[in-house]
Amino acid sequence: MESSYEKKNDVIINESTLSKEKTPVNIAFVTLVSIIVALGGLMFGYDTAVISGAIGFLDERFNLSPSMSGWVVSSILVGAVIGTALGGVLSDGLGRKKTLILSGILFGIGTIGTAIPSSLAILVTARILGGIGVGMSVFLSPLYIAEIAPAHLRGRLGSMSQLAISIGQSLVFIINYYIAEGGSYEWNVEYGWRWMFAIGAIPAAVYAFLMLFVTDTPRWLASKGKKEEALSVLNKINKDVNISQRELKEIENSLNANTSANFREIFKGKNKRPLFIGIVIAFMTQWAGINAIMYYAPEIFKQSGASLGSSFLNTVFMGIVIVLFTLLGLWLMDK
Template identity: 55%
Template sequence: MRAIQKPIHETVKETESRKSSINIKFIILVSAVAAVGGLMFGYDTAVISGAEGFIQQRFHLTDVMIGWVVSSLLIGAIIGTAAGGILSDKYGRKKMLFVSAVFYGIGAIYSAIPSSVAELVIARLIGGIGVGMAVFLAPLYIAEIAPANWRGRLGSLDQLAISIGQSVVFFINAAVASQGGQHWNVTTGWRWMLGIGAAPAILFFLLLFFVKESPRWLEKKGRSQEALQILNRIHLEEKDAKKELAEIKEAISQENGTMKDIFKPGLRKALMIGVVVAFLSQWAGINAIMYYAPKIFQTSGSNIDSAFMQTTIMGVVMVVFTVLGLLLMDRVGRTKLISIGTAVMAICLFGIGLSFSIGQSSGSLILFFILLYMAAFMTTIGPGMWVLLSEIFPTRIRGLAMSISTVALWVADYIVSQIFPALLQDAGPGITFFIFAAGSAIISVFTIKVIPETRNKSLEEIERMFIRTAK
């Protein structure tokens, strides 16, 4: 029997009344700790941009082989994401976040000491498993513990941590590279760049001891008393905690949680949105720019020192505009931000491609377009995609469904990072960036036409919304 839907004005009143009963300090604390997992992802996506040129010279690699070294981490990420989705539903979000920190830490240390390219690839595969787990578990956990009216901002903390990790590593890469000449960097410098990545893994592991398990996962496992204890920490009034627990129980009671369940009407649409947005986000060019930023700047005519300096400017822009995205996510809404942001990204990428094509690829012009592109990405789809993926699936299958979407992201990321060096060399930078511009434009249109707005809705309300639209 279908539940009677409350009038909109009553739902708004309930949402407003809950705002004052939320323990914001506790919510921000545990969300910020979980978001530190993004530092690992951010560090690794950016560190390879400074190291790949030296690694290519150290092991005498072709463009195809350096593409494999860069993208090998993504194979590990696919494994980590696929396993993490299943294991987090079985053993809990917190335990698997611990596991992700261990894998990434081992991978970072091992990547600093390889004597062959095969060992380096193995190290990056191991680290990739940790990255794959953390990159979707952190926003998933935040979505399950955060109140509806704060979920966008708190979910954006994960992207902020990613941006900080990327920004910091640009400075680290530049600092390490300045410690010696070309020979020193080829033999030793890149090892320091990769090995320092163990620091965010250790920090993440230690901070996780202060994190509580997801109350939604606990209730799913029949541990209602533990779930209520955590909800009492989230809410200042016990009646609000009990009310949220009742809503969680009702939503879970209507879920079966099997693979077959994912493809039911409503949930099937949610999965389609998750997979398409995750896959296309990589064809918008973000990680190609992150992995190969110095190479792109050198292609535009900059020398290696200028290229490293330009990446540090990128890092500052990323952090500043991620903070802006954090502030706007719950005020403007997911779909409006993503659609506008990806349209701006498409224009910037087209501008980069056109600059290369007509032979006007000055370093300053390319830098301008890339900075504007990064600003648009970090304000909109950067945080928006992870917030969206973390909130459109029901509790019982959230880990599995989000891991499927994230695997789609890693597959696309692997393809792009593997072919980018050869594409840049063979097709030329103009065609390469035209392809990325098309990817951004497709996301913008898809967002406008297909994705419903989820701002200020509880996870249970979002689930019911998808089911209603499928009927």
């Protein structure tokens, strides 16, 4: 006859084994929702790269000094910082879904504003407004996916946001190329850059529309006491009702355990090491200088001796390489 100790150990081993197994999930539903949410990255990619084709014409149109030209380029990042800060607060209050819809609307308004400015001040203001929208989306998209994706798919699905950013950048390089090639230099100075910005309103509108059909995450719903809605979403994710009920219980336990947590907790104990690693990685990816290349690619190619058309075409090839290596990273992510 087994001792109570042995029985207890069997239970612990069985539960541990079950927790590591891939639970049966509705992959089609999770993937579709993740793709829709990840499209927020497409807006970010579009807005960060569109300026590369427009800035040379903007310099001529508004007679910008080097410092003002740099301010026009970087003003979107000011908005992105604001959007990232607001995104966390708004998503906790309004929900992930509504905040992501708001991000698409803000981006759309900002994009249209940059296409029809009557002054430099309006152009910069519109860039900042659009930046707030993309800041919200680039912060919330991975968070949403992390809260809805099963553990064994979380890395790959979470990386879709980065893939969408890369596709958005590559797409805008192609659009900029065809617009620049479609008219004379004078036409581009007066109208071409406006079309480069204006086309960005299309993905913004599509994104905001598609987000209307996406539910909020189970974690946010549970945090607001909407247990039935949270369970309904979990039932769409999982093929086993019992698993959904267990996950809901785990979410509730997690929420109850974090009620007394505060911001200072991330700087304590074992949290310090992953925090440090995360900050260093985030810093070094920016310090590498890719943003400068992204924002000024056509101008860099022009100054190296390429013609206007060739400089824009070279950025297209650069965008293709970015997408290919993002796909490679996606493939390697969960390995």
